[in-house]
Amino acid sequence: MLYSLVMPWGDKTINWKIAGAAGLGIKSTGEVMAKALSRSGLYINGYTEYPSLIRGGHNTYQVLASEKQVSNPRWNLDILVALNEEGVVLHEDEIDERTKIVVDESVKIEGNRGRLIQVPLLEKAKELGNPIVQNVIALGVSAALIGVEISIFEELIEEEFGKKKELLEINKKALRVGWELAGEERQVELRKRADKPRMVMSGSEAVAMGAMAAGMQLYCAYPMTPATPVMHFLAKHQDKYDLVVRQTEDEIAAVNMAIGASFAGVKAMTGTSGGGFALMQEGISLAGMLELPLVVMLAMRPGPATGLPTWSSQTDLRFAIHAGHGEFAKIVLAPGDPVEAYELSYKAFELAQKYQTVVILLTDKLLAESHYSVELLEEKPVVEVSNVTDKPKKPEEEMFHRYQPSANGVSERTLPGLVNGYYVANSDEHGPEGLVDESAEMREVMVRRRLLKLKSIESDMALPVIYGSKETKLSLVGFGSVKGVALEVIKEFNDVNYIHFNHVWPMPSKAREVLEGRKLVFLENNMTGQLEGLVREYLGLGGISNIRKDDGRPFYVDEVVNLVKRII
């Protein structure tokens, strides 16, 4: 077994990357590697980079695998599989003298630091009758270099091409060819299949399954990277899991359609990224006014405008919190890994029903499209459509007082179809039955009612969690996907811990007790310190420093470690 990268704390880790032109199956090959290493009993983290085009650009997929939990990509590579010259040149920085570089023999590489393993990938692929299988040959070489039983890879290829006999055969052959090509580089000791491997899951799949577990019935959306994988997953499973996926003409239609379905009693969700979320603002405000349950996933990518469509950032936290014009209660949850994504996606439906308002599930490209090892997800009961009455109390001739003032701002609604339950869900300011009312008195009652919810919601907002030892010199603070890098970073220090926010709005005032008296360093994938600002504004606490970045790339463990060292 190859473990060239042994961490200071003794973890045995392997960092593998495949790079090449778009259209060569980089991502699918990478996913097979992630799954294979997982099936051999390792924890994995799979991370993909690709430009916003379909063919010809430079794509990569990298897998970090370890005997201990890994949650974020690392920089230095043990093995680089390059399907073209660019595959090496563009990753010079990630290579050191120990890095094994698998590349076609026709590619001329000069003055490279790594250890070149030049093999006839393309020639062998052509011999097999399909140049595209050079990626699978490379996979075979990789399997031999890392030291994982080839049968694990064969099994995965069978799962992929099971029904397509011809493709299956050629791919299995390609795998063997690669295995042989490794020659003397092949490891002697091989990892076998683990009895019960962990799940390999992306944040998107976890979000989708959280919604499915909650009993979501309708998902309507307009495609936008990096939100679309959720839609793809749901569409694929819709028949078996009693739900409908509707692709709408735009994001405005998507959010309004979800609101309509919610009015009729269906649990509905929509999802998008920054630009689409901008188009949804008025709809989000509408859900706040009509007081209807609505779940919106906002998968962040770097803006402004089209920005970097296929890259990651955390630049829309403030945007989510301030979504929709006017003042009303809304909730923002920001999961940091697939388990949290599953749990919070489910919880989003609970809270939307409980408080009859909008819940925004804030993810980003890193979480949405990376693969993680997941031990366990729990089965859950379907979330009930709550605060609904089928016995409206009212005089016969009047309409139902759906917006009756109540102690916590939430009151029962009726669903259309119920005799004598009539009311208007009115975007204009309204009285209890939803009929227009512009009086100052009624306005005050209704404004209070809509904001009253914020207080009650606070009790459902979990406090930030401390990872690592409780008492340390320094605490990193972050939200959402930076959890991944933070958990890796704190492993390298004895006196640094990480405080993770995943319930970001309304910010629970008791979070102050968790943060108080610590030296805080805010770690955020944005340039304006959006979480830092919120903590200052709502908890009255500041940090001693911050680590910020918005170049589209995730934080790498190594770079954060160096910065933390400097701060200490």
Add this chain to the structure above:
Amino acid sequence: MKSEELNTSVFPTWCPGCGDYGIWAALKKALSKLDTPIENVVIVYGIGCSGNMASFVKVYGVHGLHGRAIPVAEGIKLANKKLKVIVVGGDGDLLGEGVAHLVAASRSNPDITVILHNNQIYGLTTGQSSPTSLKGSKSKTYPMGTPDEPLNPVQLALTLGASQVMRGFAGDIEHLTTLISDAINHEGFSLVEVLQPCVTFNKINTYAWFRERIKKLEQPERSRLEALRKGVWTNQQIMIGEFFRESKPVLGYSYGVLENKNLLELKRKREMSKLFESFR
């Protein structure tokens, strides 16, 4: 049921003589004659003078956003196919701000009825040009005359494959009632354009102006092409009535889970374990 039973405690706030009264009366009349129980009717309103009807009709209602009533209505119908869902909106609403949704719905054929109040002006914002204002007609925003060609909603919907397309006149309540009843009963997307004089801000397209030009279609045309020809406005003649109808699958038909079921009732626990296992 009598149509007065559909009144709320709020009396309409439209100008005296407004075409909206005629549409309101026709809609209530059509609803009162409906076979469907009234609690199964939902009206989704846009924003504008027409949308203000939200507070004047005692049925389930959603008074949504400017231009966005159609997707809300689609969502309601997808959720519960037992409901009769009607959209009430204006020309600015459905042809300006929200025209994308009219285009999409004409193509996807949700089983909803859209009543388009066409007064050729923005009334609630006191008289700006609308997508149906006649070219050259003067307004507060175009004192020199509207520069754009007017949009013809009947022809637009016909071109896009709408399954039922009609035009009525707010000054002929009886005829309009029949159209609206038919549209609600039609299985599929129905557009009912209603010529609606705005007595305050549109001094050209008055009741008298329309009466001089309106002619009734005897029956729907057999082909879309012929219906398109009949849908044209000329200076001499504007046809009202049902232009075209066809029967085709409604939105939702292609979803396996909706085949014999209602989305609203799909509430059983989802067995997730098997799916989880597929990730190992």
